[in-house]
Amino acid sequence: MYLYTVTGAVGEEGYLDLAKSGDLTGKNVYVNMTNKCPCSCVFCLRQTKQQQEGNTLWLKEGEPSVETMLELFAQYDLNVINELVFCGFGEPLERLEDVCRVIDSLKETYPNLKVRLNTIGLANLIYGRDVTPELKGRFDTVSISLNAPDEKEFLELTRSKFGIQSYEAIKEFAVLSKQYVPNVVMTVVEKVMPEEKIQKCQEICNTLGVTLRVRPFEN
Ligand code: SF4
Structure with a gap:
């Protein structure tokens, strides 16, 4: 499933193929172009074989081409949607060049399209x-998963292939992105993280000059 909306329901029912999403007015449309990711987060649904085989966001047929994505988008009127969100069941920027090509093409038709990137940074x-200069003019919002209040916990949770330097790297990515993207946000998940750690994350975001968003817990 390359394009979908989120229904708010827990689990697999939470994702609805765009073709079955009915009237798109005011909705967010999610774009899933890759399952690749430099992390293997302990909480990520990609981790279990069962989820990989059964989940509609797992790209069993491989990654869609830019042309395939544009053909799909051509079936919909994006003037009515709220926001286009590149997230995926993976890290969207693993396909940086293709993501940029898709956005550039869509913006020819929809110059005011609001676009968000959900990324591990x-x-x-x-x-x-x-x-980060390549984000300019393409994304209105970059939302980076902060996940943890320090580098050690971040690595334990994300198991990033880049090791302990990863936490500093995502903070730097946030700061650099601010030059090119109007709205840079870092996120943590409520309930998963105790209040004092959320407070520490808030202080980190204050120092970086970005907004912390505490996302509601969904399992
Ligand atoms: S960064 Fe996202 S896609 Fe990658 S492993 Fe973590 S939760 Fe999964």
Whole structure:
């Protein structure tokens, strides 16, 4: 499933194929173009084989081409939606170039399209260079999963292939992104994290000059 809406229901029913989502007015449309990710978070649904095989966000047929995505989008009127969200069952920026091509093409038709990136914030380590200038004019919001109040806990949770440097890297990614993206947000999940750790995350975000969003817990 490449394009979907979120119904609010828990589990698999929570994701609805765009083709079955009815009137899209005011809705967020989610884009799932890759299952690749530099992390293997302990809480990620990608971790279990059962989820991989059964989950509609697992791209059994492989990653869609840019052309396939644009053909799909052509079936819908994006003027009416609230926001287009690149998230996926993986890290969207694993396909940085393709994601940029899709957005550029859509913005020719919809210059005012609001676009958000949900990311783990490790793209600069993936590519070995600063890719944040490429976010300019493409994304209105970048939402980075902070996950933890320190580097050790972050690594334990995400099992990032880049190791202990990952936490510093995502904070740097947030700061760099601010130059190019109007709204940079870092997120943690409520209930999963005790209040004092959320407070520490808030202080980190204050220092970085970004907004902390405490996401509601969904299992
Ligand atoms: S960063 Fe996201 S997609 Fe990657 S393993 Fe963690 S939860 Fe899963």
